[in-house]
Amino acid sequence: MKTLVLFAHPALQHSRTNSLMLREARQIEGLTIVDLYAEYPRFDIDVEAEQQRLLDHDAIVFQFPLLWYSPPPMLKQWQDLVLEHGFAYGEHGTALKGKLWLCAVTVGGPEDAYASEGRHGFSLRQLLSPLEATANLCRMPFLAPCVLFGALGVDNAGRQAHAAGYRNLLEGLLEDRFDIAAAGSNNLISAARTLELTREFTP
Amino acid sequence: MTDALFGAFVYLCAAVLVVPIAQRLGLGSVLGYLIAGIAIGPLFGLVGAETEQIQHFAEFGVVMMLFLVGLELQPRQLWEMRHRLIGLGGLQVGLTAGAVLLLAVLLGFDWKIGLAVGLVASSSSTAIALQTLSEKGLLKSDGGKASFSVLLFQDISVIPMLALLPLLASPQLLMDAAGSVSDHAQSATLVDGLPSWAVGCVTILSVAAVVVGGHFLTRPLFRFIASAQLREVFTAAALLLVIGIALLMTLVGLSPALGTFLAGVVLANSEYRHELESDIAPFKGLLLGLFFITVGSGIDFGLLVQQFLPIVGMTVALMVIKAAVLWIIGTAFRLRGADRWLFALGLAQAGEFAFVLLSFTLDNGIMPVQMERMLLLVVALSMLLTPLLFILFDRLILRRASRSQQREADTIETQGVAIIAGIGRFGQIVNRLLRSCGYETVVLDLSAETIDTMARFGIRAFFGDASRPDLLEAAGLMHAKLLVVAIDDRERSLAIVKYAKRVRPDLHVISRAYDRVHVYDLFAADCDDIVRETFDSAVRAGRSGLEALGVHPYDAERIAQAFVKNDRHALQKLAELHDPAIPPMENGPYVAMAKQVREDEESLMAAKRQVLKGAIDKAWSPPTP
Numbered sequence: 001m002k003t004l005v006l007f008a009h010p011a012l013q014h015s016r017t018n019s020l021m022l023r024e025a026r027q028i029e030g031l032t033i034v035d036l037y038a039e040y041p042r043f044d045i046d047v048e049a050e051q052q053r054l055l056d057h058d059a060i061v062f063q064f065p066l067l068w069y070s071p072p073p074m075l076k077q078w079q080d081l082v083l084e085h086g087f088a089y090g091e092h093g094t095a096l097k098g099k100l101w102l103c104a105v106t107v108g109g110p111e112d113a114y115a116s117e118g119r120h121g122f123s124l125r126q127l128l129s130p131l132e133a134t135a136n137l138c139r140m141p142f143l144a145p146c147v148l149f150g151a152l153g154v155d156n157a158g159r160q161a162h163a164a165g166y167r168n169l170l171e172g173l174l175e176d177r178f179d180i181a182a183a184g185s186n187n188l189i190s191a192a193r194t195l196e197l198t199r200e201f202t203p
Numbered sequence: 204m205t206d207a208l209f210g211a212f213v214y215l216c217a218a219v220l221v222v223p224i225a226q227r228l229g230l231g232s233v234l235g236y237l238i239a240g241i242a243i244g245p246l247f248g249l250v251g252a253e254t255e256q257i258q259h260f261a262e263f264g265v266v267m268m269l270f271l272v273g274l275e276l277q278p279r280q281l282w283e284m285r286h287r288l289i290g291l292g293g294l295q296v297g298l299t300a301g302a303v304l305l306l307a308v309l310l311g312f313d314w315k316i317g318l319a320v321g322l323v324a325s326s327s328s329t330a331i332a333l334q335t336l337s338e339k340g341l342l343k344s345d346g347g348k349a350s351f352s353v354l355l356f357q358d359i360s361v362i363p364m365l366a367l368l369p370l371l372a373s374p375q376l377l378m379d380a381a382g383s384v385s386d387h388a389q390s391a392t393l394v395d396g397l398p399s400w401a402v403g404c405v406t407i408l409s410v411a412a413v414v415v416g417g418h419f420l421t422r423p424l425f426r427f428i429a430s431a432q433l434r435e436v437f438t439a440a441a442l443l444l445v446i447g448i449a450l451l452m453t454l455v456g457l458s459p460a461l462g463t464f465l466a467g468v469v470l471a472n473s474e475y476r477h478e479l480e481s482d483i484a485p486f487k488g489l490l491l492g493l494f495f496i497t498v499g500s501g502i503d504f505g506l507l508v509q510q511f512l513p514i515v516g517m518t519v520a521l522m523v524i525k526a527a528v529l530w531i532i533g534t535a536f537r538l539r540g541a542d543r544w545l546f547a548l549g550l551a552q553a554g555e556f557a558f559v560l561l562s563f564t565l566d567n568g569i570m571p572v573q574m575e576r577m578l579l580l581v582v583a584l585s586m587l588l589t590p591l592l593f594i595l596f597d598r599l600i601l602r603r604a605s606r607s608q609q610r611e612a613d614t615i616e617t618q619g620v621a622i623i624a625g626i627g628r629f630g631q632i633v634n635r636l637l638r639s640c641g642y643e644t645v646v647l648d649l650s651a652e653t654i655d656t657m658a659r660f661g662i663r664a665f666f667g668d669a670s671r672p673d674l675l676e677a678a679g680l681m682h683a684k685l686l687v688v689a690i691d692d693r694e695r696s697l698a699i700v701k702y703a704k705r706v707r708p709d710l711h712v713i714s715r716a717y718d719r720v721h722v723y724d725l726f727a728a729d730c731d732d733i734v735r736e737t738f739d740s741a742v743r744a745g746r747s748g749l750e751a752l753g754v755h756p757y758d759a760e761r762i763a764q765a766f767v768k769n770d771r772h773a774l775q776k777l778a779e780l781h782d783p784a785i786p787p788m789e790n791g792p793y794v795a796m797a798k799q800v801r802e803d804e805e806s807l808m809a810a811k812r813q814v815l816k817g818a819i820d821k822a823w824s825p826p827t828p
Contacts, residue, residue, distance in 0.1 A: 044764045047822070085826035 165191020240499020264490025273467020292356020
């Protein structure tokens with residue numbers, strides 16, 4: 001299925017994991033990648049163009065680092081302006097129905113901190129619930145987010161492994177090899193899991 | 204008059220016809236000039252007696268070349284290379300002279316003659332070596348830098364050599380020399396007849412005069428001349444500078460090339476550097492070419508045929524000895540691989556100073572005429588063979604070498620260079636923005652006054668008309684990553700953009716635009732970014748006006764963004780329809796589109812709909828039931 005990656009990172013020069021993931025993604029043929037901060041440095045989002053992009057693709061992947069428990073500001077601006085009433089939601093807003101919504105997130109802290117008993121007091125899934133609710137309202141299946149925990153302290157091998165997993169995921173989506181049902185049963189997807197989910201699978 | 208015209212015609216013909224062919228065949232321009240000289244001299248007999256005089260005149264090309272080399276050099280670099288200079292250079296001269304002396308004595312010649320020949324043989328050709336090195340872009344390589352040090356030292360060493368050689372005279376030959384007529388008569392110098400301590404003082408004073416004068420007097424002088432805004436006067440001033448220094452140096456018995464080199468080094472940091480470079484370069488090119496033509500045409504083929512084996516033998520011996528000495532000292536100074544080969548082969552010939560020294564030896568009774576004539580041939584032959592050695596180097600050695608010039612250039616310039624044409628109100632801001640992020644900029648401006656003002660604020664700018672290709676190239680057009688055309692002259696800016704895009708289609712060019720039509724012209728010229736000089740400021744004023752009228756600042760910001768987007772979209776559509784050959788008003792499709800754009804705007808305004816505000820209001824508006 002036609003896959004769109006909406007990449008939002010306000011400071012690529014400080015990013016090692018996300019920039020590596022982006023580099024991997026750029027090598028995939030047939031994938032559409034939009035660096036939102038590069039496209040709209042003044043936050044002057046071209047609503048029509050973005051809406052057309054959504055119409056043209058079947059799976060939307062949001063790649064971003066978790067900053068203060070949410071996506072970067074650009075994604076909020078994008079949601080506010082692009083997901084208009086009558087287009088994305090509302091009685092006649094069915095343009096996005098059935099398109100997949102997948103988050104690819106990098107989180108600085110360790111996995112155990114993101115739990116109700118953990119340091120941050122909320123699980124990642126809980127923190128991403130605004131996005132999930134948005135997807136639901138737009139009638140888009142919200143897939144289990146693909147996540148890398150401990151991104152601040154990860155070593156090169158770990159980084160490479162995650163980027164490779166991310167690449168599997170994207171290629172799987174593109175080539176219709178992604179086991180959506182199996183993905184749904186998970187809370188979160190790690191890079192290692194993506195191999196299983198994208199094995200020669202006929203939907 | 205006809206003679207002079209005919210002579211000039213013949214020389215120019217030879218150069219224009221032969222050199223491009225030589226270049227095409229990969230033989231290099233130097234060999235081309237030499238062949239051209241052979242063609243018009245010995246071969247077709249078109250020129251003859253006046254060759255020697257022309258050669259003296261053309262030697263000035265070497266003087267100019269050293270000036271340009273000095274301009275490119277930073278004084279700090281000169282100081283840093285002092286070890287190489289004295290070490291490499293000194294050893295090269297010493298060992299070569301020694302080796303030749305040894306050989307001469309073994310062959311049964313007088314040691315005085317042997318030493319004289321050794322000193323003559325030790326000099327290499329600055330013109331050929333530097334010209335070829337810079338043509339091949341190898342000047343900055345290790346081999347190139349080492350060669351440069353040796354050549355520079357040889358230049359300096361000519362002075363003590365000229366002092367030493369008369370001591371090697373033999374009384375018999377001196378009497379012969381006194382009776383003969385020589386074209387190479389040393390003109391009287393100011394220091395003739397002064398005691399040696401006075402000579403030393405005069406030398407130091409002259410050098411000091413060049414350095415101090417160059418540093419303090421040139422700026423006000425050039426500013427005064429530049430204010431006339433006449434290009435040819437500035438060219439004349441540049442020539443005046445070079446000729447004046449050469450004159451001073453000759454009068455005190457020093458090498459003029461050394462003097463102009465020093466002057467070049469002193470002026471290397473001047474804001475007039477690029478202008479000087481681009482003014483002197485054509486003269487240097489022509490004079491050097493002329494010099495090589497005269498060398499070629501001066502080859503005495505008669506003598507060559509008569510004494511073929513001895514002469515060829517001596518040439519080969521000379522070059523082998525020189526190359527061997529260079530190889531040894533190259534190894535001692537840690538040159539390796541391709542660089543060592545370049546160093547050894549590039550300087551293995553005898554140089555143009557050898558001509559000067561040889562005639563000096565004749566006048567001072569150091570060697571017999573016959574020998575001097577044969578040595579002249581040896582020198583000329585060795586110069587002729589050098590380009591072939593370079594070809595050998597290219598084909599055999601460079602191919603195999605893994606190191607290349609490109610990689611070295613990358614490490615030197617870690618950040619790309621931006622050229623900014625124009626340092627007025629527009630260019631200043633661009634320059635400040637780029638420099639505050641650490642990017643190196645080269646700024647050009649036509650007004651000497653502006654340059655001075657900028658200097659007071661610590662901004663470096665160079666004087667010159669940026670629409671001149673040679674100035675742009677001197678400023679580094681071929682290696683730049685960005686060109687910003689910030690001048691207010693519409694025609695000139697268009698010319699610059701067209702030229703830059705022609706020679707560097709990959710270069711990112713940003714241009715200031717005066718108005719809509721200028722935008723269309725720049726668009727047609729493939730300019731990458733076109734910035735209307737008042738547009739953004741006017742939009743800002745409009746936005747500020749909206750806020751003053753009560754519009755919320757964020758709304759005003761978004762309205763302004765929408766306005767800019769619409770306007771640029773319309774402008775692009777019109778630019779695509781604009782034909783530079785037809786005035787806009789006579790261009791059918793253009794007029795139709797312009798009308799349509801205007802009608803759209805008017806109808807919306809007539810409908811009293813708040814066009815932009817309406818579009819903005821859609822965002823964040825609550826869902827309508």
